[in-house]
Amino acid sequence: MNARREYGPLFLGIDGGGSGCRIRLCDLQGNCLGVGTAGPANTLLGLPQVFEQIVIATNAALSQAGLDHDHMGSLYAGAGLAGLSLARERAKLAAFEHPFATLVAETDAHTACLGAHNGKNGGIVIAGTGSCGLALVDGQEHTVSGWGFALSDQGSGSNLGRAALRRALSEHDGIAPSSALGREILQRFNHSPEEMFLWSEAAKPGDFAAFVPMVFENAQAGDDAALALARQSAGEVTELIDALAAKGAPQITLVGGLTGPIDPWLPNRLRPILVPAKFDALHGALVLARAGMTA
Numbered sequence: 079m080n081a082r083r084e085y086g087p088l089f090l091g092i093d094g095g096g097s098g099c100r101i102r103l104c105d106l107q108g109n110c111l112g113v114g115t116a117g118p119a120n121t122l123l124g125l126p127q128v129f130e131q132i133v134i135a136t137n138a139a140l141s142q143a144g145l146d147h148d149h150m151g152s153l154y155a156g157a158g159l160a161g162l163s164l165a166r167e168r169a170k171l172a173a174f175e176h177p178f179a180t181l182v183a184e185t186d187a188h189t190a191c192l193g194a195h196n197g198k199n200g201g202i203v204i205a206g207t208g209s210c211g212l213a214l215v216d217g218q219e220h221t222v223s224g225w226g227f228a229l230s231d232q233g234s235g236s237n238l239g240r241a242a243l244r245r246a247l248s249e250h251d252g253i254a255p256s257s258a259l260g261r262e263i264l265q266r267f268n269h270s271p272e273e274m275f276l277w278s279e280a281a282k283p284g285d286f287a288a289f290v291p292m293v294f295e296n297a298q299a300g301d302d303a304a305l306a307l308a309r310q311s312a313g314e315v316t317e318l319i320d321a322l323a324a325k326g327a328p329q330i331t332l333v334g335g336l337t338g339p340i341d342p343w344l345p346n347r348l349r350p351i352l353v354p355a356k357f358d359a360l361h362g363a364l365v366l367a368r369a370g371m372t373a
Contacts, residue, residue, distance in 0.1 A: 085105045086106045087106055087371060088103060088149070088152065089104050089105070090104075090136060090178065091360040091363035092156065092158065092159070092360075093189065093363055094119025095186055096160050097118060098119070099115065099131050100115050100135065101115070108364075112145075114135035114136060114142075115135055116132065120160040121162050122161040128159070129174070129176060132157075136150055136153070151178065154367045155179075155180065156364055156365065156366025156368070157189075158185060158188060158359050163185050183366070187224070189365075189366065190362060191362065192359075192361070192365050193363075194362075197362075199214065199216065200329045201214070202331045203332050205234060205335075205336035207335070208224070208234050208283060209233045211321060211322045215325065215326040215327060232314040233315035233318055233336075233340075235290045238307060239287045239293075241307055242259060242290075242293050243289065245260055248260075257301050258299065259303045259304040263292065290336065290339065293311075315336075315344065319352075327351075330353070331354065332352065333355065
């Protein structure tokens with residue numbers, strides 16, 4: 079069976095992040111023929127590992143479409159990949175021998191923005207374990223933040239979780255007054271700052287972000303420390319939104335796991351420009367795939 083004779087040109091959308099990758103296989107009319115998932119596809123993990131996972135997911139999508147795996151070489155692929163904001167990673171990808179007919183790749187934030195606004199002017203603020211903002215305005219890409227947990231990621235779950243642990247330590251040391259949030263966090267570490275310190279030595283951003291639900295639960299209960307942290311995080315997300323609006327984004331979509339919890343804390347003045355996503359990041363990746371066929 080020949081993919082081009084059976085279906086016409088086929089397009090592959092790839093959404094690759096630090097926790098996993100998703101694949102969507104579509105025909106020229108946009109009909110979904112198959113989907114697939116696999117492991118992490120952040121380019122910082124190394125391109126051989128990334129494409130190993132992409133191939134696994136692509137094979138699953140081809141199988142659903144009733145196509146043999148050797149049709150992979152006829153696919154027009156578009157990808158949004160975490161880690162691709164670095165010029166170093168883009169250079170590596172340009173030199174990498176991928177298995178598709180064509181591959182057009184951008185950051186995962188870029189494809190999420192393409193999908194959210196269906197290719198029109200707009201921006202997104204990703205507020206998840208990490209954070210960043212990206213706007214596409216008249217064909218130009220503008221980014222804010224997104225420089226990682228050590229230097230950036232304001233308004234992210236990891237940043238909020240770390241701030242909550244710092245608050246708990248300050249309470250233990252008598253620097254800040256005791257709070258329900260601080261007591262709950264300290265209880266997790268058996269009221270031992272040393273235990274918390276040893277945990278932090280190996281902790282990843284996602285480990286810090288795991289404390290976010292605790293912050294919002296205590297904030298809803300009226301705890302002063304949690305309220306201050308929730309407001310601070312909302313203020314940081316607001317700064318990212320304002321920065322994108324200043325760069326010309328007429329509408330902005332919030333995406334990521336912190337979107338739901340943080341939304342009630344955002345100022346009302348932002349409501350006119352905040353809009354839900356029209357489509358997902360895979361839709362954005364498929365926009366790139368189609369561009370690759372016509373390039």
